[in-house]
Amino acid sequence: MSGEVQAAAVLGGLSESEQLDEQRPGRRVRPRRLGLGDWLLPVYTVIAFVFLLIPIVYTFVFSFNDSIKSNIAWRGFTFDKWLNVCNVEGGAVCEAFGNSIVIGLVATVIATTLGTMIALALVRYRFRARSAISLLLFLPMATPEVVLGAGLAAQFLAVGVAKDMTTIILAHTMFCISFVVVTVKARVASLDPALEEAGRDLYGSPAQVFWRVTFPLLMPGILAAALLSFALSFDDFIITNFNSGAVSTFPKYIYISASRGIPAEANVIASAVFLFALVLVVAAQVSRAARAKRLAKLS
Numbered sequence: 001m002s003g004e005v006q007a008a009a010v011l012g013g014l015s016e017s018e019q020l021d022e023q024r025p026g027r028r029v030r031p032r033r034l035g036l037g038d039w040l041l042p043v044y045t046v047i048a049f050v051f052l053l054i055p056i057v058y059t060f061v062f063s064f065n066d067s068i069k070s071n072i073a074w075r076g077f078t079f080d081k082w083l084n085v086c087n088v089e090g091g092a093v094c095e096a097f098g099n100s101i102v103i104g105l106v107a108t109v110i111a112t113t114l115g116t117m118i119a120l121a122l123v124r125y126r127f128r129a130r131s132a133i134s135l136l137l138f139l140p141m142a143t144p145e146v147v148l149g150a151g152l153a154a155q156f157l158a159v160g161v162a163k164d165m166t167t168i169i170l171a172h173t174m175f176c177i178s179f180v181v182v183t184v185k186a187r188v189a190s191l192d193p194a195l196e197e198a199g200r201d202l203y204g205s206p207a208q209v210f211w212r213v214t215f216p217l218l219m220p221g222i223l224a225a226a227l228l229s230f231a232l233s234f235d236d237f238i239i240t241n242f243n244s245g246a247v248s249t250f251p252k253y254i255y256i257s258a259s260r261g262i263p264a265e266a267n268v269i270a271s272a273v274f275l276f277a278l279v280l281v282v283a284a285q286v287s288r289a290a291r292a293k294r295l296a297k298l299s
Helices: 003-012 016-022 036-064 088-124 130-137 145-158 165-189 193-201 206-235 238-243 250-257 264-298
Strands: none
Touching (some): 088 165, 088 206, 088 250, 130 165, 193 206
16 A cells, blocks of 8 residues: 555545555545645634734725824725825924934944944954854844843933934944844855855955955845844834934834824825835845746756
């Protein structure tokens, strides 16, 4: 009796005589009856996706709500919120969104640059305190944001630095570096040293080997680290609230507005960010599939 038939017989609950009948030549194997796991896992997956998408769908739908102050009860469909998104409260929501974009971009550039250099040093070089530095880099990732934000605020207060956009950028850069190092470090460790050796064998200088061989190979990891860093910076509220002073960011604006009713314009910006991220992911997947198809044709 073959392994497939025996497994199907056991799972189907066949008796020993029925199992012997299944061994006869030309005998058609009975289809296996669906077990509990065959339908439980798909149902659980659908429920999980629905649970995760409900807040996103709610945010998108209520961005078209003809609300006045609060955006809790549905009052009617309108496009005015999308067409006049910056007209609420003197453009406070757009100002907060712009601050979040600027802070996220600056913190991402600094954190990605420093984190990439740290990752290269940790993987490629041997020096004292290398293990201690690798361990310390994980502390910002493991430390609760309340503790991290309060500690940074106390440091800025101790040195007499006024809290503004600069302190937010410094705080975001500090906790984003750890995520960049972890992401890029994995990419550096997976590189084949023979590729760089081939570049040196072709009389390439260290700078040429790095920019023409190493850097292009590191680019996927660097881009992934930059996107992760920007997402963490743009979404952060706790650390920002401790170190922002009078500067408003989009998460901070949402939190403050929640007490009196979040305007529909905030839903518009949140929906636009989600749609932009969705388009970006789909475009990346389509480009990757097209590139793989071209490579397959060349090979």
